[in-house]
Amino acid sequence: MKTPSHTPSNALLGGQQLEDIELRRNDEAFLDGLGAQRLPDPTTSGDFTRRFDQDSVLALMEAVNAVRQRVWKLQPAGFLEQAFIDTDGTIAPTFGECKGGMALSYKGIWGYAPLIVSLANTGEVLYLVNRPGNAVSHQGCVPWIDRAIDLVQPYAGEITLRGDTDFTLSGELDRWDDRGLKFIFGLDAHPKVVALAGALPPEAWQPLERLPRYEIATEARCKAERVKEGLVRSRGYLNKKLVGKSVAEFDYRPHKCHRAYRLVVLRKNVSVQKGEQALFDQINYFFYLTNHRPSRYDPEAIVGVSFP
Numbered sequence: 001m002k003t004p005s006h007t008p009s010n011a012l013l014g015g016q017q018l019e020d021i022e023l024r025r026n027d028e029a030f031l032d033g034l035g036a037q038r039l040p041d042p043t044t045s046g047d048f049t050r051r052f053d054q055d056s057v058l059a060l061m062e063a064v065n066a067v068r069q070r071v072w073k074l075q076p077a078g079f080l081e082q083a084f085i086d087t088d089g090t091i092a093p094t095f096g097e098c099k100g101g102m103a104l105s106y107k108g109i110w111g112y113a114p115l116i117v118s119l120a121n122t123g124e125v126l127y128l129v130n131r132p133g134n135a136v137s138h139q140g141c142v143p144w145i146d147r148a149i150d151l152v153q154p155y156a157g158e159i160t161l162r163g164d165t166d167f168t169l170s171g172e173l174d175r176w177d178d179r180g181l182k183f184i185f186g187l188d189a190h191p192k193v194v195a196l197a198g199a200l201p202p203e204a205w206q207p208l209e210r211l212p213r214y215e216i217a218t219e220a221r222c223k224a225e226r227v228k229e230g231l232v233r234s235r236g237y238l239n240k241k242l243v244g245k246s247v248a249e250f251d252y253r254p255h256k257c258h259r260a261y262r263l264v265v266l267r268k269n270v271s272v273q274k275g276e277q278a279l280f281d282q283i284n285y286f287f288y289l290t291n292h293r294p295s296r297y298d299p300e301a302i303v304g305v306s307f308p
Contacts, residue, residue, distance in 0.1 A: 009034065016095065018042040018049075061127060065151055068124060072155040083156035084120035084305075085148050087163045089113055089137030092130075103132035115141055117148045120162070126151060137166035149181065160184060160292070160305075168289055170254035173261065177291050184302060187263065187287035193252065197265045197285050200248050205267065208245040208300055236275035240282070244269040247299040254289070264288040264302045 009030070010021050021042045024030045031037065040048075052060070072080065093111040094102055102111055115129040115137075126148045131139060145161065152159060161176065165186040176183060187193065232239045245268050252263035266286040272279045288302050297305065 018046045021045055065126060068126075069151070069155065078157075080121060080152065080155050081157040082121075083152050083159045085126075085145070085152060085159060085161050086116075086118050086120045087141055087145055087161070087167050088116050089131075089135070089139075089166070090116060091133065101130070101132050103134040105133040109133065113137075113139075115139075115144060117141075117144050119148075119152060137164070138169065141167065142169065142172055149179075158182060162305075168254070170256035173254065173257050173289075173291075174259060177259075177261075182290070182292050184288055184290045184292065184305065187254075187289045189285045189287060193263065193265075193287055194285055196250060196252070197248070197267070197287075200250065200265075204248045204250075205246040206248070206299070208247045208266065208303065233273075233275055239273045241271045241273060242268060243271045243281075247303060249294075249299050252289070261289055261291050262294070262302075264290065264299045266303050 010018075010024060013024070013030070015021065015024075019042045021039065025039045025041070031039070090113070091105050091107060091109055091111060092114055093109045096102075099111075104110055105113060111133045113131045113133050113135040115127075115131060116125055117127040117129075118125045127144045129140070129144055149159060149161075159181050161181060161183040163185050165188045168185040168187050173183065229239075231237075245266065247264060247266055249262055249264045251260040253260040264287070266288070268284045268286070270282040270284060272282055290297070290302055292302065
C-alpha cells in the first residue's frame with residue numbers, strides 16, 4: 001500500500017489537521033512539487049491513514065529501512081566507519097479531543113510523546129514510535145535501540161549510542177559493551193557523583209577549549225555589540241555569566257553494572273552578578289558516561305561529540 005505523499009507534505013507545510021489539505025488542493029506549486037494533477041479530499045485521506053495500525057506502520061518503516069540499507073551499501077568505503085545512533089523523546093501536541101492514546105505531558109500539553117531513534121551521520125530517522133503524552137523519554141526504548149543496532153551494524157565499522165540522562169540505562173550497558181558497541185550517555189548530577197567530582201584534586205582538571213563549529217572560508221567579521229548585556233548591567237538585573245569551563249574524568253560503576261566505565265565531568269564556573277557587582281560563584285557539573293577509551297576520545301572530545 002502506498003502512502004499518499006500529500007499527507008506528510010501537508011504537515012511539513014504547516015498543516016495541523018487533515019482539513020488543511022483542502023487549502024492545498026488548488027495550489028499549483030504544491031501539486032507540481034508532488035507531481036500530481038489532483039489530490040483526494042481530506043475525508044478520503046483520513047480514511048486511508050486510519051487504516052494503518054501498529055503492524056502496518058512497522059512494516060512501512062522496515063520497508064524504508066530495507067531501501068536505506070541498499071543505499072548505504074553503495075556508499076564509498078568509510079561512509080559509516082563511525083556510526084552514531086541517537087535516541088530521544090519529544091512532544092507532539094494535538095488539538096483534537098477524540099484522539100486515541102493521547103495524554104497530558106509533564107509540560108501540561110495534550111498529545112503524544114514519540115520516541116525517535118536516528119542515525120546522526122545522515123540525519124535519517126530509523127524508527128519513530130508513538131506513545132501517550134505522559135510517557136517518560138526512555139519508556140520502551142531498548143527494543144527499538146536494538147533494532148537500530150541490527151539495522152546499522154552490517155554497514156558500520158563502529159557504532160556509538162548517544163542519548164541524554166534519561167537513556168543511561170545501567171541495566172543494558174554491560175550487554176551493549178559485550179557486543180562491542182560504544183556509548184556516550186548523559187548522567188544525572190546526583191549527590192554521589194557531584195561529591196566525587198568535588199573531591200578531585202585541582203591538577204585533575206583541564207581547561208576546556210571548544211573547537212569552532214566551522215571554518216571561516218573568507219574573513220572573520222567583527223562581532224556586533226552585545227546590547228542586551230549592556231542593558232542588564234546598567235539596569236541592575238540579575239545576571240549569570242559563564243567565566244570558565246574545565247573537564248576531568250574518573251572511573252564510575254553505575255548501580256546495575258558489573259564493571260566501571262569512564263565518567264567525564266564538565267565543570268562550569270558561573271558568576272552570579274547584579275549590575276556591576278559580582279554576588280557569588282556558582283559551580284555546575286555535567287556528567288557523560290562512556291566506554292570509549294581515552295586514546296580514542298579524550299575528555300574534551302567526549303564533551304564535543306556527546307550532543308553536537
